[in-house]
Amino acid sequence: MVHETLAATNAVVTLDVAIPDIFWGWYVTMNMWAKSIGTGLVFMLFLLLKKNSSEMNGLRAPVMIASFIFMNIFLVFTWLDLHQMWRMWHIFFYPHWTSAITVGAWMATLFVGLEFVMIAVMIRKEKCLLTKEPTAFFDKTLFWVTLLAIPVTLYTAGIMAEATARELWQMPTESAQMILAATLSGSAAIILLGGSKLSSETKNFFGAILGLSALMAFIIYMSEYIFGAMKAEEVAAILGYVKGDGEYATMFWIGQWVAYILPMILVALSRVSNSSSLLNLAAILAIVGLWVVKHVWLVIPQLLPMS
């Protein structure tokens, strides 16, 4: 690694006005965070349908509306982050299909459109052409929307993978993190939204998903933290920002504790004591903490000089 030659060469950049360090800031964090909740809620609603459809009553429209709101938060922040936001339509009229941004924009638009139709059908309670009852239409469409939620969740990992020199953003790990972020925040959100409409057994089921998602995501982060530096000097340099006295070390560990460690502990305690309050607290912490972990991981690769 060139780092080891630095002591010998004592090379210091004395003139180079580089491009800005953090270009994708908290708007993009909001994008990823809201999308995780939006798609995660759909995953959880589908699981509920398969596990115990009788508990879907009274939850179909509210959960889908919540998902729709978070998906729109995601879209709004994506749009606000554009420097030429009024040219957003170019993405539909001049699409470039090698770009994960294009593919994601199209899929997310279709996803939100289908959500809108499902909500409209449930609210208007109109009989549908394809099925006799709105709920039957909703449940059938939910399968396809859930399928679509998978690439909508994953495409951001594709964008990060296409950022060639940001070696911390690798498609395999980022894909896993995106899906786990969706299951973590989705399970947390449905626990909070479900309230008394969900049985304690179902709440425990979603609690288990929350706890396991937190555990797996935490394992991936720790694996990167400990072993990532052994593979590439760029990763080693980036991880320096979250290790020791690194600029983002405190924020990184706050995120890990709030998003993963505390929710894991609280989920375990809630199962032992059969406490829905502890489960609710775990859900709130997971949702809040997810924003922090996403932000740190988004920002630190951008701090590395490219030139």
Place this chain on the structure above:
Amino acid sequence: MQLGFLVDLHLCMGCKGCEIACKVENEVPLSTWRLRVKYVDVGTFPETKRTFTPLRCNHCENAPCERICPVSALHYIENGIVNIDKERCIGCAGCVMACPYGAIYIDPETQTADKCTYCAHRIASSMMPACVVACPVEANIFGDLEDPSSNISKYIQAHRDVQVRKPEKGTNPHHYYVGAGQVSLNPLASKREEGYNLFNNITTLPLGGHH
């Protein structure tokens, strides 16, 4: 035709004439650069030397910026140049993230991505890029890489230490350096310390992004 650039760092003396010529030719706004010369000081006093490395878009054969651009604002033209259509750009900054060389920025006036185009407009009129014309020591060598009789092809054939930046990224840059070392080409091979900058204290541009 495949146009390419070569900079002989043995010749470059860091005069920044190329930077200024580029700025004037392309009306590059204040605080932004399509081309800039990086100074790296090596050694410990009194055994020190200064290296100069002109940095510009590498016009990669496998350009990450072209791949990630959602609207094809970044595109190849027939002579191999990676060009930009500023009217089409939506300013998503995906290209800024994707470029492994830090060669793309958001133009503060147009709020669109911008970068070196090898002066595509001059080439279309059979003129050399502005930086080539301005260089007093002919350190910038420009031409058709597919033509074995071109200056750049001859130069590459005559020198053994021809290198590109970050070859491990698989971008296949069409921008070469002669006489470069790790210090010149690898951003991690040198420190960036507060208070060590010449002329001013600006280390990054206060532009773009939502911090």
